Amino acid sequence: MSPTLLTARSRRIQPFHVMALLARARELESQGxxxxxxxxxxxxxxxxxxVRAAGQKALADGHTGYLPAAGLPALREAISDYxxxxxxxxxxPQRILITPGASGALVIALAMLADPGRHVLLPDPGYPCxxxxxxxxxxxxxxxxxxxxxxxxxxxxxxxxxCDERTAAMLVGSPGNPTGTLASAADLQGLAALAxxxxxxxxxxxxxxxxxxxxxxxxxxxxxxxAIVVNSxxxxxxxxxxxLGWMVVPAGWTEVAEKLMQNLFIxxxxxxxxxxxxxxxxxxxxxxxxxxxxFRERRDFLLPALRELGFHIPGNPAGAFYLYADVSALCDxxxxxxxxxLEEAGVAVTPGLDFERTxxxxxxxxxxxxxxxxxxxxxxxxEQYLRSTGx
Amino acid sequence: MSPTLLTARSRRIQPFHVMALLARARELESQGxxxxxxxxxxxxxxxxxxVRAAGQKALADGHTGYLPAAGLPALREAISDYxxxxxxxxxxPQRILITPGASGALVIALAMLADPGRHVLLPDPGYPCxxxxxxxxxxxxxxxxxxxxxxxxxxxxxxxxxCDERTAAMLVGSPGNPTGTLASAADLQGLAALAxxxxxxxxxxxxxxxxxxxxxxxxxxxxxxxAIVVNSxxxxxxxxxxxLGWMVVPAGWTEVAEKLMQNLFIxxxxxxxxxxxxxxxxxxxxxxxxxxxxFRERRDFLLPALRELGFHIPGNPAGAFYLYADVSALCDxxxxxxxxxLEEAGVAVTPGLDFERTxxxxxxxxxxxxxxxxxxxxxxxxEQYLRSTGx
Numbered sequence: 001m002s003p004t005l006l007t008a009r010s011r012r013i014q015p016f017h018v019m020a021l022l023a024r025a026r027e028l029e030s031q032g033x034x035x036x037x038x039x040x041x042x043x044x045x046x047x048x049x050x051v052r053a054a055g056q057k058a059l060a061d062g063h064t065g066y067l068p069a070a071g072l073p074a075l076r077e078a079i080s081d082y083x084x085x086x087x088x089x090x091x092x093p094q095r096i097l098i099t100p101g102a103s104g105a106l107v108i109a110l111a112m113l114a115d116p117g118r119h120v121l122l123p124d125p126g127y128p129c130x131x132x133x134x135x136x137x138x139x140x141x142x143x144x145x146x147x148x149x150x151x152x153x154x155x156x157x158x159x160x161x162x163c164d165e166r167t168a169a170m171l172v173g174s175p176g177n178p179t180g181t182l183a184s185a186a187d188l189q190g191l192a193a194l195a196x197x198x199x200x201x202x203x204x205x206x207x208x209x210x211x212x213x214x215x216x217x218x219x220x221x222x223x224x225x226x227a228i229v230v231n232s233x234x235x236x237x238x239x240x241x242x243x244l245g246w247m248v249v250p251a252g253w254t255e256v257a258e259k260l261m262q263n264l265f266i267x268x269x270x271x272x273x274x275x276x277x278x279x280x281x282x283x284x285x286x287x288x289x290x291x292x293x294x295f296r297e298r299r300d301f302l303l304p305a306l307r308e309l310g311f312h313i314p315g316n317p318a319g320a321f322y323l324y325a326d327v328s329a330l331c332d333x334x335x336x337x338x339x340x341x342l343e344e345a346g347v348a349v350t351p352g353l354d355f356e357r358t359x360x361x362x363x364x365x366x367x368x369x370x371x372x373x374x375x376x377x378x379x380x381x382x383e384q385y386l387r388s389t390g391x
Numbered sequence: 392m393s394p395t396l397l398t399a400r401s402r403r404i405q406p407f408h409v410m411a412l413l414a415r416a417r418e419l420e421s422q423g424x425x426x427x428x429x430x431x432x433x434x435x436x437x438x439x440x441x442v443r444a445a446g447q448k449a450l451a452d453g454h455t456g457y458l459p460a461a462g463l464p465a466l467r468e469a470i471s472d473y474x475x476x477x478x479x480x481x482x483x484p485q486r487i488l489i490t491p492g493a494s495g496a497l498v499i500a501l502a503m504l505a506d507p508g509r510h511v512l513l514p515d516p517g518y519p520c521x522x523x524x525x526x527x528x529x530x531x532x533x534x535x536x537x538x539x540x541x542x543x544x545x546x547x548x549x550x551x552x553x554c555d556e557r558t559a560a561m562l563v564g565s566p567g568n569p570t571g572t573l574a575s576a577a578d579l580q581g582l583a584a585l586a587x588x589x590x591x592x593x594x595x596x597x598x599x600x601x602x603x604x605x606x607x608x609x610x611x612x613x614x615x616x617x618a619i620v621v622n623s624x625x626x627x628x629x630x631x632x633x634x635l636g637w638m639v640v641p642a643g644w645t646e647v648a649e650k651l652m653q654n655l656f657i658x659x660x661x662x663x664x665x666x667x668x669x670x671x672x673x674x675x676x677x678x679x680x681x682x683x684x685x686f687r688e689r690r691d692f693l694l695p696a697l698r699e700l701g702f703h704i705p706g707n708p709a710g711a712f713y714l715y716a717d718v719s720a721l722c723d724x725x726x727x728x729x730x731x732x733l734e735e736a737g738v739a740v741t742p743g744l745d746f747e748r749t750x751x752x753x754x755x756x757x758x759x760x761x762x763x764x765x766x767x768x769x770x771x772x773x774e775q776y777l778r779s780t781g782x
Contacts, residue, residue, distance in 0.1 A: 005559075005592050006647060007506045009528070015650045047455035055662065056447040064438035065632045100491055100634060103656050107498070107527075115398045116507045116529045132654040136498075137400070138507045138529055168396075201396050241456045241661025243491060243634075256397060259406045263523040265494050269660050270632025271446065 013132045018350045021338065025348045036378040038366045039348040041177065043295075043321070047238050048287040051278045055242075058274030065270060069262035070254070071098025071246070072273040078280045079246055089221045097247050097257050100268045102207040102232040105247035106133040108260045109228045110169075112253070113201035114139035118168035123154040125324065125356035125363065127177040130205065139168060143357050148314030152179040152324070156190030163194075169201035170194075174217065175208040175319025178355045178365040180299075182212065182319050188223035195226060202227040207245070208320035210236025210288070213296040217319065226250050233272075235320070236288055237279045242272040295321050298368040298375055305379045306366065309386060321368045324355070328362045330386065338364055345385040347378045404523045409741045412729065416739045427769040429757045430739040432568065434686075434712070438629050439678040442669045446633075449665030456661060460653035461645070462489025462637070463664040469671045470637055480612045488638050488648050491659045493598040493623040496638035497524040499651045500619045501560075503644070504592035505530035509559035514545040516715065516747035516754065518568040521596065530559060534748050539705030543570040543715070547581030554585075560592035561585075565608065566599040566710025569746045569756040571690075573603065573710050579614035586617060593618040598636070599711035601627025601679065604687040608710065617641050624663075626711070627679055628670045633663040686712050689759040689766055696770045697757065700777060712759045715746070719753045721777065729755055736776040738769045 018039050025035045046052075070076065076093040083089040099105040106129075114120050116138035122131055124143035131141035144162045146152045154172045170191060174183035183191075188204070195202040204220035204227045220229045232245040245268075249257045261267070278284050303323060307313055311325035331337040335351040342348050352363030368375060409430050416426045437443075461467065467484040474480040490496040497520075505511050507529035513522055515534035522532035535553045537543045545563045561582060565574035574582075579595070586593040595611035595618045611620045623636040636659075640648045652658070669675055694714060698704055702716035722728040726742040733739050743754030759766060 002590065005590065006503060007528075007559075009506065010503045010647055010651060013650060013654055016653065019653075042457050046453035047450075052450040052453070052455065055450045059438075059443040059446045059450075059666075062437035062443070063632070064443065064630065066433050067632060100495075101657065104491075107655065111527055112397060112401045115400060129654045136502055136655060137398075137527070199393065199396065239455065241454070241458060241658070243657070243660050256401055259404060260401060262407065262410075263404055263520045264498065264527060266492065266634070267632070269634050269663065271662065272660065275450075 009135055009138060012135050014128070016128060017353045021342060021348060021350070025342060028342070028346070034346055035342070036347045036374050036381070037370055038368070038378060039350045040367055040369050042240050042369055043235065043238055043291070044369050044371065045238050045291055047242070048284050050281060050284045050287070051237070051239065051275050054278035055271050055275030058271045063270055063274050067267040067270050067273060069267055070258045071096070071268060075273050075277055078277060082280055083221060087216065087219050087222070089219050091221050091248055094254055095248050095251060097249065097254070097261060098268045098273055099245045099247055099261070100265050101234065101243040102205065102230050102245040103129070103243070104265055104268065105230040105245050106130065106205070107136065107264065108257055109203045109230060109247065110134055110137045110139065111260055112256060113169040113203070113228070115168065117166065119164065119166045120168060121154065121159055121162050121170040123152065123172055123176070124358055125152065125178055125352070127173060127205070128354050130171055130173070134171070145358050151181040151315040152176055153181060153183045153187050154191065155187055156194045159191060159194055163198060163200070167198070167200050169203060171203040171205065173205040174220070175212060177208065177320055178322050178350070179315065179324040180317035180320040180322045181315050182217040185218035185223045188218050188220055192224035192226055203230060204228070205230045207232035208235050211292060211295060211321065212319040213299055214318045221248055233276050233279065236292070237276070238288070238291065239272065239276065242269060242275065244268055244272040244276055295368065298372055301372060302366065302368050302375055302379070309379070309383055323366045323368070325364050325366065326362050327364050333361050334364050335361065341382060341385060345381040347381050400526055400529060403526050405519070407519060408744045412733060412739060412741070416733060419733070419737070425737055426733070427738045427765050427772070428761055429759070429769060430741045431758055431760050433631050433760060434626060434629055434682070435760050435762065436629050436682055438633070439675050441672060441675045441678070442628070442630065442666050445669035446662050446666030449662045454661055454665045458658040458661050458664060460658055461649045462487070462659060466664050466668055469668060473671055474612060478607065478610050478613070480610050482612050482639055485645055486639050486642060488640065488645070488652060489659045489664055490636045490638055490652065491656050492625065492634040493596065493621050493636040494520070494634070495656055495659065496621040496636050497521065497596070498527065498655065499648055500594045500621060500638065501525055501528050501530065502651055503647060504560040504594070504619070506559065508557065510555065510557045511559060512545065512550055512553050512561040514543065514563055514567070515749055516543065516569055516743070518564055518596070519745050521562055521564070525562070536749050542572040542706045543567055544572060544574045544578050545582065546578055547585045550582060550585055554589060554591070558589070558591050560594060562594040562596065564596040565611070566603060568599065568711055569713050569741070570706065570715040571708030571711040571713045572706050573608040576609035576614045579609050579611055583615035583617055594621060595619070596621045598623035599626050602683060602686060602712065603710040604690055605709045612639055624667050624670065627683070628667070629679070629682065630663065630667065633660060633666065635659055635663040635667055686759065689763055690714070692763060693757065693759050693766050693770070700770070700774055714757045714759070716755050716757065717753050718755050724752050725755050726752065732773060732776060736772040738772050
């Protein structure tokens, strides 16, 4: 088949620019260079032992067959209990579907909400894949500039100004990637009210849910009960490679979401669902909380250290494991700075090009997914590099 | 959110009709009734012990993180070796991508080939989900009637007659579901030539690949090297609930398929990919072959037994684990017959409504995914039921 057969959609979907940088980092490592990886959106912890043990037991017990499309009933209940216990939020198990990662949940959410040619509002900067789920269903991503003034969150005022006749939905993230900032209760309430008022959909991507370093953040299930909430076992629960997530749908939407799950995915991984049951044991929760504490310490080290070096990090990056820095005081071109930091300082970070359309050349994302010692090493190397260039 | 927000697409995608029947079967079982399940498309074997053991080891070793989007390099190589060793077929590992089930591969294949409003030809009868992957990307499924004269396979002549200016691709299955029939080398060559000639895509769904009970079937990778071939670890390799599959793309298409994998799925399950490595050991292969022999014996029992009872099963169901029967000599309405077989004979089968648009009321699918003793029990019960109704 000739590549001319390729759909317009597959031409519009962009690869991650960081992949080229990652390949170069690996090349340098193969030449013996030491690289501090701050470009990777994956916790540096393997899945917690109790969860791995539960997975092993599921396999030993022969839990390898298909499951109901909406997921293992006991897992849907465990998540409902978790919302009640941890956040005093009332989410019926019937509204919870277990999905193949947050990715699978986003496919289903967009398939339900966005017909071709309709608009979906997304904050800019934002997670690059999210716009590509919109592209998959041939809807049109509409980047809405968000800045430090709203802590990089889409507010109802910003969304309303960007809405038009073709708007079908809004897709926001909290904690956000690349900024690590949180939506407030007012933000969520405002978006929920706007969704109702305009008759459009609201999707809240909470895949970093659980990874917050101040007060408990506002919960979408509480402040936007009409939203589709997308969540994941990848980040807080440390199950990245298992590809397991969940979605909460508004009351009355379960049947259609289930029908789509059944047709498009059959079910999320069975061994992973059994393993995830162990995420809600006191033993596993203690591990997750200690890891959260480690992320908090890293952030508390890295944020002031980078600010001191001249990286402008506005707002309150109180969740996920990212800092998003404005580097315009240091250079004209963040991609070039990223390349130099890799080549000359041995520190890999992600350029803004992967996250935004407005001012990509002014931004770099730092992930604190590596330990404190390595973060300190990175800061020292960056400082030396900046000094060597006279900045 | 109001259900009026639902996309046209999500209204077009139909649930499996068999689900209502399955729910009723479970209800009868909870009342103490014994039901023989011949409606389920899942082998009655758990994942083979060596594969489960490899999964357990992967978890013990901490293989729980993200993998490259295209899959574990060693697994892509193992599949390439398997094609060479088992079928003397030359498939470079670079053309193989590991996917979240055949489902994930079908999402990517259709995302690459079918823009909104374009037509995709599918054989009718066929697997119901396949048309829904077409719906996901807002292309239009075009059912092409196939019958016993072509062994229920789409031929180039049938496809050509159905092609028009809007045709973007053809999607065929071999071994087919619900018929269990195989595409011949000539069928595949004809479709491949037609695809080239008309500049359209060809997708061959081989998820029952490996489950054939006569001579080795014609391989799409050999006779249609320009096709996207979709395969699975679910059926022959017995890994249903793990959700692992693969796709072979034409030379030059890897990069775009990889970009879509990266954005839409990140990667297929990491523990599953490590476990699947054990599928290619002599120990596991011996188990798969003995299971294939068991399926062959079941087919060799069930096919003549059903024919003797008046079920018309034309063609040569030489693969998968299905028999597709024309029941017009026995009743006017296969759905009603299916209901009666469940209620009165305690045998669950799938009505044609799930598989075809042309003559659903004339067809039933029998799955031989239960053991020989239970199949014999089912045949006896069906015979008694038919006798009791005077047929």
